[in-house]
Amino acid sequence: MNGKGMEQTKTVVYNLLSLVVVAIIWSVFSYWQNSPFFPSLPAVWRAFVGLITHGDIEQIGLGAHIWASLVRIFAGFAAACVLGIPLGLALGLYPRVYNRTRAILEPVRFIPPIAWIPLAIVLLVGFSRYAFLIWLGAFFPIFITTLLSVTRVNPVHVNVAKVFGARRWYIIRKIVIPSVLPDIATGMRVGLGIAWMCIVAAEMIGGEMVGVGRLILKYAELIRMPEIIVGMLVIGVIGFIMNEIFIIVERRIFRWRSEVSID
């Protein structure tokens, strides 16, 4: 227990150290370049404070940008879960249907969300554009992991229920679903990450002037690097925090799965 706490402290210390190292390299580089395209850390910090206190060029605060983007990704992500999980389960349980429709499903997976932008602009309006692009990013990881996890259900667990005369529905509810839930959670975590990564593409076409992606695009037109970097860092850090929260929740819920970590 003590060794474990020690290990955690070490992890934190080393992570902070690597951050310091990166900051030093950044500072040396920006000092050496001395160019507005390589802002120094203090310049980025000032941009960050400025965006919080005064807002951007249209007086929209950083908090409002973040909130708008979060609402959009959660909408797209929720839609991806609602469609991806049941569809993945269904096609996992009926692999024949999947095998016979693969030619439709699989190529779609490889079309990057950004390639859908023109179609989205033509076919959709307003909020649905954001949701659609984010949904595209999140749907496939969730759908595919769910689908594959069903085929990996331990046949012994299914047979245990079968020998007692369990019906198909019972097996799905009590054996298949609990055993695929951890994989679905992993798919959701990956999907959420990709959804968040699609935010800039989505906000390119959303039309509204609020959102972290839109913030970056606004300052890109003005070639103001400090604010752009603030936007980038905000996306990175929020993605990191969401992922960490998800991992903690996953561990809590699927404690029965921690076969390896406890001795």
Next chain:
Amino acid sequence: MASQLIDVNISKKYAGMDVLDNIKFAVEQNEFLVIVGPTGCGKTTLGNILSGIERPTAGQVKIRGEIIDPHRHNISYVFQEPSCIPWYTMIQDVTMGLEIRGVDGARTMERGKEVIKLVDMVGFEDYYPWQISGGMKQRVAIARAYATNPDFLIMDEPFGHLDAQTRYLMQIEIMRIWGQERKTVVFITNNIEEAVYLASRILVLSKLPAHIKCEHVVDLPQPRDLTSTEFLEFRAAITKECEIVE
């Protein structure tokens, strides 16, 4: 002669290859029948067919004259692989069969506690499989199989994954349990010593395609002593007679 409960007459092919070749035998009520065979001779396939979860290519398994069907008959099966359900606590796991059969909650709990006591696992009711040892997991699998009071109990190398010492303790345990709640058992193993220790009758399977090579009634008194002269002599005799190369 005691009454015949199970009547087996089956063949099984996989992709055109004969696995089980005209396997024909009967199991008597309350008998402890052990089927011995070399590794890879289709023992697990036989277990799956006996339990009704797999269909034979030809013939059938009958219980009291009816074709065996898990939906209609009270069968239990202890699998070769570890089979505890990872997201179930021990008590949930052992009562799974009762829950499937729709036995009421109070009766289910009562029987669950009974079989946990039977396999000497009192105090572990709320543990998950990852918190207990391999031997304990196998005991839970046995408790689960006993919980439904099966008319027919199949055990497929249930101790195959255990170390020699635990295996020995489990053999003593299974005989104690069988002494208390006598069931009709088919026990499958590749271990002739285990077979002679447990069986009231032994069937020996050949290599692939498996057929029954010979049959032997074990009339040694219970409990048996693995090191006694009679035991060793019996074991040597059956080894020789059935041409088992150990």
